[in-house]
Amino acid sequence: MREKASFNFAGKTVLVTGAAKGIGAAIAEQFGSYGANVVVADVDEQGEAAAAGWRQLGRSARFIRCDVSRGSEVAKTVAYAEQEFGGLDILVNNAGIFPRARLAETDEAFWDRVMDINLKGAYLMCQAAVxxxxxxxxxxxxxxxxxxxxxxxxxxxxxxxxxxxxVTLTRNLASALARQRVRVNCIHPGWVASDGEMARLAAAGEGGDSLEKAISRMPMGRMQTGDDIASAAVFMTSDFADQITGQQLTVDGGISSR
Known part of the structure; x- marks a missing residue:
């Protein structure tokens, strides 16, 4: 019989991309609260302030500037995590952008930027960390x-x-790496009340009463938070989930069930 599973991440090292703020920061903060060594990787220098704040709480946190679309920076980031803490146990590919454009408005440069950060960045990180x-x-x-x-x-x-x-990257790598005991899963956030999303809604004139009405129609009566997504990430990388790989976990308060 195996040892009792737990959410104790002491001695584990976690690298979270796009962790200077928003969902990524919530994920990094929650892993730190469970004792993990946390590496905050982001193009935003605000990541250093976040890591410094967690260090003041007695947590083990480091920041490194990283553009996930550049292979050389990705390799440097993974090497930094391994050198600082003796290895890398958990990778959370959170870095991403969410620009909006219809087909006619999507030029080649727009397409390439979205793919480079959202998809290529995750592939490069996996390739370097595995x-x-x-x-x-x-x-x-x-x-x-x-x-x-x-x-x-x-x-x-x-x-x-x-x-x-x-999703395809997740399922492909989960199958390819299962024998090496590297688990790969995907989390789909719902409508997250991040600072960026709230600013976007305000700029589009969708705040105030209209936002409250939209929220009231949601199945569980509220938007999701970064902490909701962070809790899912902690679970999916914990001992409790050691037989879960290649799966998609949706954290949306029931939006997609309607």
Whole structure:
């Protein structure tokens, strides 16, 4: 009989991309609260302030600037995590952008930027992190997907396709790496009340009463938070989920069940 499973991540090292703020910051913060060594990777220098704040709480956190669309920076980031903490156990591919454009408005540069960050970035991170995980006897990867992955809205064409690719990446690697005990799963967030989303809604004139009415129609009566997604990531990489791989976990308060 195996040892009792737990949410104790002491001695484990977690690399979270796009973790300077938003969902990524919530994921990094929650892993740190469970004792993990956390590496915050982001193009936004605000990541250093986030990591410094967690260190003041007695947690083990480091920041490294990383553009996930550049292979050289990705390799440097993974090497940094391994050197700082002796190895990398968990990778959360959260970095992404969510620009909107319909087919006619999606030029080649727009398409390439979305794919480079949302899909290529996850592939590069997996490619860099997996060899070390295998050498350590296993690991866990969580890719952050989207409810748009199966079809998307008319103005989320490139974004939806990039997230559909994340699903395929997840399932392909889960099958390829199972024998090496590297688990790969995907989390689809619902409508998350991040600072960026709230700013977008306000700019579009969709705040105030109209937003409250939209929220009131949601199955469980509220938008999701970064902490909701973080809790799912912690579970999917914990001992409790050690037989779960190649799966998609939707955290949307029931939106997609209607």
């Amino acid at each position: 060899p070390g995980m295998i050498s350590r006897g296993g690991g866990s990867i969580v890719n952050i997907g989207s409810l748009h992955a199966t079809s998307g809205a008319p103005d989320t064409l490139a974004y939806a396709i990039s997230k559909g690719g994340i």
